[in-house]
Amino acid sequence: MNTTHGPAAHGPAGPAGTGADQNAVQAAREVAGQVRDPEMPMLTLADLGVLRGVEMVRDESGAAVVVASITPTYTGCPAMATMRDDLVHRLNDAGFGRVEVRVVLDPPWSSDWISERGRAALRAAGLSAPGPAPRRSTGPVPLTLGPPRTAPPCPRCGSAATRLTSEFGATACKALYRCTGCLEPFEHVKEI
Amino acid sequence: MNDQPVSDEPVTDEPAGARPATGEPVTGELATGGPMTGDSAIGGPTTGAPVSDEHGSVFDGLLGGDSSQWAFGTDFEDPLAGVDTSTPDGVDPAGLAAYCLMLGDDALIMSQRLSEWCSRAPDLEEDIALANMALDLLGQARLLLARAAAADPGVVPVLPEGSPVPPEDALAFFRDDRDFRNVRLAEVDNGDFAHVVVRLLLFSAARLALLERLRASRDHVLAAVAAKGVKEVAYHRDWAGRWFLTLALGTEESHRRLLAALDELWPLLAELTATHPLERSLAQAGAAADTSSLPGEVNAVLGQVLATSGVPRPERAPLAGVGGRAGRDGLHTEALSRLLAEMQVVARAHPSGRW
Structure with a gap:
């Protein structure tokens, strides 16, 4: 894949912002x-909103380095290491020899960043x-001792009659419901 | 199970793969890396050793080289890769590191205690919930310990030259109990389910209030960890609050156990909401959270849970420190030593280990 684009990344080194660099980026x-x-x-990392950017920088020797930025959905998300490895390997396979993956912590990931696709x-x-993720400014986070007032509709049959089983699921970003x-x-992917 | 009498005669209809290796040709066995037919030329001993032929061992590809075949790679990753970790102007780097250890150790030790619940919760959903919360806190701990190391490398234990252990792991696995800065509430032994509910309620009520304030930190890493942590810990606190209510209004037995846990853990609350002198000076520099209004807010939240549950506020005095020193100063209960012994034993046995 991308064999037509990949080798271009090894094109002649030039100052950032040249046409070749733009194509490579x-x-x-x-x-x-x-x-x-x-x-x-x-989901792709881009659709999930985890991939925050892909840039091209030049190191001291003028060599092109692809810098991909990712942000964790949850602080302890153990998939971060796999995401990093996958990005590096896919970019390497496409001909980008030097890839650096950076972590972006601010602003924190929000489920609002998941694309329509x-x-x-x-x-x-x-x-x-x-x-939509809850919007709140600063100040104490209100305590919620009851079940959530709105439950998502069933993704299989569309029924609105669903109940929360647990706010913690198989991955940090998901809750369990039953229809x-x-x-x-x-x-259900949680709103945060 | 079959009910046939035990016989000394060889069993003839047993699958070949279940038979101990006796030197005869093996059929239909996968131990050598792939399905084989009965007339396979390979009939060597099935000792479990990799089989080599002109194509090399089936395990060759797993040694060295490309780490991508491992689910999580073989390299350690820096949780703060590419993040600006310079210390803000006017903030004492050593003080900032010590503060990060306080918050990071709270999360690490609490995470370890929650992890011990794995497979022991009353049902699968709560098992998963406790593991999720442990994971969130472990993530916070990693960032905070890495931030401590970046602010003041002097806090990181020195390991043998060439050790691949990254700073946050060195801090987690190679410090002794007296170097840990967590509150004692995080370290005491686990009890029953009511115990973990009460512990999480007290812990996360205070941590949520603290992280909410820490979002305004001039230290960008702390502010970012706090902004994310608020979203996570709000779930933890509300989970504990709901279970508190459920156990309080449940059976006589659940009510009795809840009160016993509350009575045991309440004396450890004061240490959690107290402002350490280091926090005060760092707050003045804009790096730490200003916690002057924190005890009042935590008490109001807990009061709301207690009132809804019909449980009276325990009349227990705070657990004293020794000479004014407590968890934040490295003075711990013996429960921490046992916890660390288990948590650290493998890493300490292999300080140069690659995983």
Whole structure:
């Protein structure tokens, strides 16, 4: 894949911002944009909002270095290492010899960053996509001792009659629900 | 199970793969790396050693070289790769490092205690919930310990030259109990389910209030860790609050156990909400959270949970320190030593190990 673009990355070194660099950055973005999330492979890292940017910099010797920036969905997300490795290998395979993956912590990831295409892919895979993330300014976080007031509709049958099973699921970003219409359990990507 | 009497006669209809190696040709066995037919030329001993032929051993590709075949790679990764870790102007780097250790050790030790619950919760959903919370806190601990090391490399234990252990792991696995800065609430032994519910409620109520304030830190790493942590710990606190309510209004037995856990852990709350002198001076420099209003807020939240649950506020005095020293100063209960012994034993046995 991207064999037409990949070798261009090794093109003549020049000052950043030249046409060759622009093409190479575009090619790198295309490659990085196709890397999938290891735990939710129906989503690309770009659709998940984890891939924050792909840039090209020149080191002291003038060699091109692709810099990809990623942000964790949750602080302890163990998939970060796999994401980093996948990005490096896919870019290497596409001909980008030097790849650096940086971590971006600020601003923190929000489920609002999942793209429309990503939401459609989640639904197609039987997962419930997140609603709008709660907006709050500073000050004490209100305590919630009851079940959440709004439950997501069932991604399988569309029924609104669903119940929260647990706010913690198989991955840090998902909650468990069950549908009282079709009786199937389903996973919901949490709003944060 | 079959009910046939035990016989000394060889069993003839046993699958070949289940038979101990006796030197005869092996059929249908996968131990040598792939399915084989009965007339396979390979009939060597099935000792479990890699089989080599002109194509090399099936394990050759796993040794050295490309780390991509391992699910998580073989290299350690820097959780702060590419993040600006310079210390803000006017902030004492050593003080900042010590503060990061306080918050990081709270998260690390609490995470370890929660991890011990794995497979022991009353049902699968709560098992997963506790493991998720442990993971969130472990993530916070990694960033905070890495931030401590970046602010003041002097806090990182010295390992043998060439050791691949990154600073945050050196801090987690190679410090002794007296160098840990966590509050004692995080380290005491686990009890029953009510115990972990109460412990998490107290811990996360205080941590949530603290992280909310820390979002305004002039230290960009701390501010970022706090902004993300607020979202995570809000889930932890509310999970604990809901279970507190459930156990309080449940059976006589669940109510009794909840009160016993509350009575045991309440004396450890004060240390969690107290402002350490180091926090005060760092807060003046804009790096640490200003916690002057924190005890009041935590008490209000806990009061709300207690009132909803119909549980009276325990009348227990705070657990004293020794000579004014407590967890933040490295003075711990013996439970921490046992916890560390288990957590650190493998890393300490292999200070130059690559995983």
